[in-house]
Amino acid sequence: MNQTATAGSHRQASGISILLGRGKHIIFWTILMVYGIFTLYPFFWLIVSAFKSNEDFYSHPFGLPAQWNVANFSQAWETAKLDTAFANSLIVSIGSLVLTLFIGALASFILARFQFRLKGAVFAFFVVGMLIPIHSTLVPLFILMKQISLLNTYWALILPYTAFALPTAIFVLSAYLMSFPREIEEASFIDGTGLWGLFFRIILPMSLPALSTVTILSFLHAWNDFSFALVFISKTSLKTLPLSIANFSDGYQTDYGLTLAAMVLSVLPTIILYLVFQEQVMKGMTAGAVKG
Template sequence: MNATITAASRSGTGKRAVFKGLAGFGKLILLAYAVVTLYPLYWLFTSAFKTNQDFFANPYGLPKQWMAQNLVRAWDLGNMGRAMLNSAVVTVSAVILTVLLSVLAGYVLSRFSFPLKKVVVVLFTMGLLIPIHSTLVPLFIMMKNMGLLDTYGALILPYTAFELPIAVFLSMAYMSSIPKEIEEAAMIDGSGWWGIFGRMILPLCTPIVATISILAFLRFWNDFSFALVFINTQALKTLPLSLSLFSDGFGTDYSLTMGAMAIAVLPTIVIYLILQEKIMKGMVAGSTKG
């Protein structure tokens, strides 16, 4: 009897040791993945403070001399203050419009049944399949006929249209996980559909709103092709276009380019760090419910 208990105890100890070993190995893999993921940011921010000579002679190490004036010169020469303002106006406007339309559409598609509901869902699905860059020529013609070229609207409207399909599906999946009993109780208390949506459903959708917002923000803030085609006026150019000023057909000023890129990427890092918890909640709920 004692021998059996001893053998079982040893077996249990061996299994725990195996599990601990696997857990430790998994942590090492995650650590390696984190290093690989974060290294480009390290390289970008260290390169932003190097001279061109130091950039080529010592591409992976720390700067021999920290050139903070790279950031100042990049800000001035690239007119990045104006470009950042343009990017902020376009991005924030498009994000607000995307969030507003997607949560309204997601609420209707997740809560109501109507004859053309499946058709609407299919249309949004088709929107996910359209290659965005194949629409540049027809969109350019459309914007020209509407008089929207060289305006903020030339970027805000296409950004919103192409982001809506994925935003609608995320919000629809998330809202499907909210119990309908909440709405029934509110209706008994005399609330209408708009009151239920504004006072009860929308506050519960903070995680998915944060998820949609950051995904849209990253796409809009970093877009180059639409801004290049639809914007020609220097005063309306966005940040990605301002980065191209440091490179011409004869060469690239890498110290200024890296400085400008470091400035441009900071807002996305800050916003992601602020909203990361809600983003994770929204992505998990949106992928497992519906």
Template sequence: MKLVNKSLLYLVAIILLLFTSYPFLYMISTSFKTMNEFFLNPFSILPGSFTLEQFSSVFEMGLTNYFVNSIIITVVSVVLVVFISALASYPLSRMKFRLNRPLFILFLIGMMIPIHATLIPIFVMSNSLGFYDKLFSLLGPYVAFALPISIFIMTQFMQEIPVELEEAAGMDGAGHWVIFSKVLFPNIVPAISTVVIYNFVHIWNEFIFALILITSPENMTLPIGLQKFYGEFSVNVPGLMAALTLASVPVILIFIIAQEKVVKGLAGGSVKG
């Protein structure tokens, strides 16, 4: 019976793998097709002849510029989110003061605010400050909406660190900054990895704020730039698939490199029962 149960589990896992991997394999295979081959056999996984024509065409249409803009805004936003959320999580998790719990709840309420309800106020504010159609205008919304979940994860993870480490550093004359930077920060690497990957994926794929706040092609990010592959009467599907394949590479690499730390960080940052 154990062998039968294990075989059934493997069978279910294989079926789920086929369902989940098919769209990704279809995207990659279609990116190597020509337009004629796609129209003749659009649902085949293996292309009849491999061609790099679509990859060269996406670079000619400005993919490099969109890619660089996305890298810049994503990396800067994630660095700011990690730094600010770590600083905010330290007093929330290690210090006792009257407004500790209300402040933590206030941060959690931030996760309940729908993004679309803030589009008009953010647009008006960016326009009045002269930030409209500037790449760095995306930093404010990206960082602000990433902080609540990031602070929640880091605060819960910091609470699991033994207080004896902090007390030992205090006895040696260490102040709050030294305790934070030398004792706590190195011990929350799994939580930092979780925050980095979660926010990297979200910001990398973010569309609505980039659509509202950016209009110039030279400042567009990758999700907005992909609209160029949509014509008025037709869509360059193989070219779009080639661009999507290239756009998914950074996210896949990050998951491969830090997947174990993500799982550990999510487990460590879970709510205690």
């Protein structure tokens, strides 16, 4: 870690001044400013407009509201029934996260540390899953869920979220576990720890960095998913946040401040988590994407 940092700063000192030295400086800054505004303005607009009344929305489309309507938020929370939606999103996200972590880590432990016939085949079977486009399964999964009577239950979301998180989870975790030295098992067997003890007391704690990557990927995917919820859930009391927000905006299309306030409230938790764990989230998501 330290090595790459020093190498990086060394390079910056020697090379970048030359790269930026000429008139390119101005071009770079122009590109950056334009892209910066393109990137930031939608966030700014979303947050600021959430405080506006409808008249403000028309008369001051760009600027700050004439009056900050904080009541938009409490009203949106009530009208959109965001408490139910938040609870549902938490249940399915945490449910699928716990399942993914446990069975993903267990399978990775076996794939990384044991020798058995068909090991390559099992691994390949999981890896192929990363190539299957998730939406191609919407129709057959709907039919399956209907046949096993899981439509309109939390399981209709928890199980597919887990299933689609497993390939990447197993890929990330088993790669990490393979780097452990052989002595770990030997030491634990001498201590008389069984395989389960080894898994719970040694393997799980040691793979925390990889588990946190899987946590970020799996939680964000479940929390933000729209398509599975759209297809498998039609009961209002079970709708997750993205689905509730989409339905709410259909119903309250002309009450802009209210809709935008509901949107802000729904993205606030992930944005706050992102601001706190920025480096980990960026690393985790890119690692997951590149390996996936």
